[in-house]
Amino acid sequence: MDVEALVSLVLTVLIPLYVTSFLLYAVRVVKGPTIPDRVLAIDSLGYDLAAFMVVLSILVRSPLMVVSGLTLALWIYALDIYIAKYLEAREMGG
Amino acid sequence: MIDLVLVVAGLVLIVIGVFYDFIGAIGLLRLPNFYTRLHAATAGAIGGAVVPMIGAALVALGAEYLGPPRFFLAGAAFTSSILLMILAQAGSHALARAAYISGEAQREPILYDALREEGGG
Amino acid sequence: MELVPVAIAALSALLSVVATYLAVRSRDMLSAAVFSAAQSTAYALIYYVLMAPDIVLVYVPVSVGILPAVTVLLIKKTERYER
Numbered sequence: 001m002d003v004e005a006l007v008s009l010v011l012t013v014l015i016p017l018y019v020t021s022f023l024l025y026a027v028r029v030v031k032g033p034t035i036p037d038r039v040l041a042i043d044s045l046g047y048d049l050a051a052f053m054v055v056l057s058i059l060v061r062s063p064l065m066v067v068s069g070l071t072l073a074l075w076i077y078a079l080d081i082y083i084a085k086y087l088e089a090r091e092m093g094g
Numbered sequence: 095m096i097d098l099v100l101v102v103a104g105l106v107l108i109v110i111g112v113f114y115d116f117i118g119a120i121g122l123l124r125l126p127n128f129y130t131r132l133h134a135a136t137a138g139a140i141g142g143a144v145v146p147m148i149g150a151a152l153v154a155l156g157a158e159y160l161g162p163p164r165f166f167l168a169g170a171a172f173t174s175s176i177l178l179m180i181l182a183q184a185g186s187h188a189l190a191r192a193a194y195i196s197g198e199a200q201r202e203p204i205l206y207d208a209l210r211e212e213g214g215g
Numbered sequence: 216m217e218l219v220p221v222a223i224a225a226l227s228a229l230l231s232v233v234a235t236y237l238a239v240r241s242r243d244m245l246s247a248a249v250f251s252a253a254q255s256t257a258y259a260l261i262y263y264v265l266m267a268p269d270i271v272l273v274y275v276p277v278s279v280g281i282l283p284a285v286t287v288l289l290i291k292k293t294e295r296y297e298r
Contacts, residue, residue: 003097003098003101003156003157003158003159004157004159006101006105007101007105007153007157010105010108010109011108012216014108014109014112015219015223017112017115017116018112018115019223019226020116021112021115021116021118021119021142022119023226024119024120024122024123025119025122026230026233026253027123028122028123028131029234029253030233030234030237033200034128034193034198034199034200035198035243035245035246035249036128036189036190036192036193036198036199037128037131037199038246038249038250038253039189039249040122040128040131040132040135040186040189041122041135042249042252042253042256043135043139043182043185043186043189044118044119044122044135044138044139044142045253045256046256046279047138047139047142047143047178047182048115048118048138048139048142048143049256049259049260050143050147050174050178051111051115051142051143051146051147051150053263054146054147054150054167054171054174055108055146055150056263056264057167058150058153058154058157058160058167060266061159061160062266063154063160063161063163063164063166063167064163064166064167064268065263065266065268066166066167066170066171067170067268067272068259068263068268068271068272068275069170069171069174070170070173070174071271071272071275071276072256072259072271072275072279073143073174073177073178073181074174074177074181075275075276075279075280076256076279077181077182077184077185078279078280078283078284079249079252079279079283080185080186080188080189081185081188082283082284082287083189083192083245083249083287084185084188084189084191084192085192086245086287086290086291087192087193087195087196087198088191088192088195088196089291
């Protein structure tokens with residue numbers, strides 16, 4: 001078996017597992033009782049989505065598509081800081 | 095030969111990453127309160143995002159059918175994994191501190207609270 | 216094999232519909248901002264699997280980075296719960 005068929009087979013098998021775990025994260029986003037639960041679930045969802053984008057760019061054979069994964073992984077971090085700063089400043093009266 | 099070794103090592107790392115992703119998702123769904131879910135979410139972020147990105151970089155270095163842009167893919171994936179290894183824990187820590195100080199999340203299944211005895215966070 | 220991107224895009228669109236409904240119905244404005252970020256993440260996945268990474272490159276900083284910042288700043292200046 002050559003390299004191309006091996007990579008395509010393994011990555012095609014892995015796609016439904018990724019999608020299932022994204023749906024489990026999304027259940028926590030919808031259901032989470034408080035604000036930090038939802039932010040934490042969106043955070044993990046974004047990081048794993050970035051990894052999924054990197055893997056998918058190998059599968060569809062266009063390596064320049066990897067930049068959107070890098071962008072998503074670095075910008076989803078900002079949501080944490082906004083919400084944390086709001087929650088912390090409201091209690092301290094700032 | 096070295097190409098096949100790189101590709102197999104990268105695919106093994108990607109499979110390990112999917113396993114961690116599943117564990118993180120199930121733990122985030124089943125654990126009782128916010129501070130225990132934090133543990134599952136950080137395991138899902140580090141094991142489920144940093145490890146598959148390094149694996150994808152190894153696969154891209156080994157797979158010659160992608161052409162010359164595969165070095166770009168490898169470099170971007172490696173840089174992104176290194177940055178993510180710093181950022182994920184910083185974000186989780188900031189969120190945990192904010193949730194403790196503001197009292198937003200419930201602390202119900204708790205055994206010992208050292209921060210309250212010291213008088214605030 | 217050609218149906219896989221369409222299936223992923225359909226699931227992501229379903230998630231974005233749920234997130235938009237919850238953001239409209241929510242009484243807590245901060246929770247609505249978080250749901251709007253979830254909708255942006257789902258749209259980024261849709262744009263990616265439909266082979267448009269340049270649109271993801273513009274959409275993600277605007278919709279995940281700038282829009283929640285402006286919304287949280289507005290909530291901080293006014294009030295959090297809707298009456």
